[in-house]
Amino acid sequence: GENVEQHPSTLSVQEGDSAVIKCTYSDSASNYFPWYKQELGKRPQLIIDIRSNVGEKKDQRIAVTLNKTAKHFSLHITETQPEDSAVYFCAASEGPRTGNQFYFGTGTSLTVIP
Amino acid sequence: GAVVSQHPSWVICKSGTSVKIECRSLDFQATTMFWYRQFPKQSLMLMATSNEGSKATYEQGVEKDKFLINHASLTLSTLTVTSAHPEDSSFYICSARDPGTGDYEQYFGPGTRLTVT
Numbered sequence: 614g615e616n617v618e619q620h621p622s623t624l625s626v627q628e629g630d631s632a633v634i635k636c637t638y639s640d641s642a643s644n645y646f647p648w649y650k651q652e653l654g655k656r657p658q659l660i661i662d663i664r665s666n667v668g669e670k671k672d673q674r675i676a677v678t679l680n681k682t683a684k685h686f687s688l689h690i691t692e693t694q695p696e697d698s699a700v701y702f703c704a705a706s707e708g709p710r711t712g713n714q715f716y717f718g719t720g721t722s723l724t725v726i727p
Numbered sequence: 728g729a730v731v732s733q734h735p736s737w738v739i740c741k742s743g744t745s746v747k748i749e750c751r752s753l754d755f756q757a758t759t760m761f762w763y764r765q766f767p768k769q770s771l772m773l774m775a776t777s778n779e780g781s782k783a784t785y786e787q788g789v790e791k792d793k794f795l796i797n798h799a800s801l802t803l804s805t806l807t808v809t810s811a812h813p814e815d816s817s818f819y820i821c822s823a824r825d826p827g828t829g830d831y832e833q834y835f836g837p838g839t840r841l842t843v844t
Contacts (some may be wrong), residue, residue, distance in 0.1 A: 614787065645831045655818065656835040657771065664831070702770060708831050712784070713759065713824050715833060717771045 615640040617705050619718030626693050627726050634721045636703035637685040643705040646679060646686045650699045657702060661688070668705070693725045729755050729825045733836035740811055740843055747807045748839045750821030756801035757823035761833065762794075765818040778802040811843045 626632050638646075644665035649657035663670045663686065670677050674693075679686040690697055692717040703718040725727045730753040740746050758779045758791040775796050776784040784794035793815075794816055795807040804823075806814055818840050822833040 628745070647832065654818075654840075656837045658835075659832055662832065706831065709824065709826070712776055713831060713833070714761065714773055714776060715771075716773060716823075719770045720768075722768075 615669075615707075615714075615716040617703060617716050617718040619703055619721060621721060622719065623722045623724075625724045625726060628693060628695060630692045632688075632693055632723055632725075633699070634688045634701055634703070634723075635685060636675055636687070636705075636718045637683075638705040638716075639684065640657055640705065640707065641684065642707045642711070645706040645708045646677070647700045647704050647706075648675075648677060648688050649717075650700060651705065651720075652699050660701075693723075695725050695727050698725045716720060717718055729753075729823070731821065731823050731834045731836040733839050735827055735839060736837060736838040736843070740841070742812055742843055743810055745807055745809045746841060747805055748819055748821075748841075749805045750806070750808040750823070750836050752802045752823045752825075752834075754823040755823075755827055757804075758801060758826060760798060760804040760821055760823045762796060762804075762806050763820045763822065765820060767818075771820060774806075776781075808841065811841070813843045814822055816841055816843045 619636045647662035651657045676689040701721045704715040734749045756786040760776045760777040774789045777798040779798045785791045798804040822835045
């Protein structure tokens with residue numbers, strides 16, 4: 614089965630700085646890679662996703678890069694704000710063709726210091 | 728966007744009893760739903776894939792006789808934790824994909840916090 618590793622487990626940055634979270638996956642058939650933000654006791658919220666046919670995707674302050682050869686993908690948050698503080702999870706999936714199961718990384722607790 | 732609800736949002740039960748959690752897709756039909764378990768400060772662990780009209784598919788290591796899943800309609804899946812024990816205390820979250828879109832995104836319910844005493 615798929616194994617997703619995520620680093621770092623905790624990350625503290627000063628407000629305005631950038632934050633980078635990295636994930637690796639093991640299943641070469643995975644072709645969909647979403648990133649979720651989860652606040653304490655709440656549901657995960659999708660913040661950005663990428664499919665394997667592109668190498669990079671950007672949405673305002675958030676970007677995701679994918680290296681299929683190396684089987685790793687990263688989340689980049691620029692100009693961080695205190696409201697970005699939360700736990701972030703990456704996930705990998707083979708998509709609907711094989712059931713669309715998501716396998717999550719271990720999570721990164723991001724703290725943005727005002 | 729697609730909305731998924733869960734009921735109850737929290738439940739406390741005594742050891743040895745069974746608890747049922749409902750997951751509903753409110754504005755779309757979900758042929759497939761997913762159940763996750765999340766321990767405090769840990770990741771979401773996929774427990775099973777719930778398929779409408781057929782048996783659920785369980786991930787390795789998940790006891791299917793303990794975690795009963797029923798997906799009787801296109802908008803409702805239920806997870807029953809049978810003979811619950813304190814170690815079953817956790818945050819249970821369901822999700823669903825809207826097959827009517829071309830998206831791969833899963834929409835998550837708000838979660839159910841189960842405490843077994």
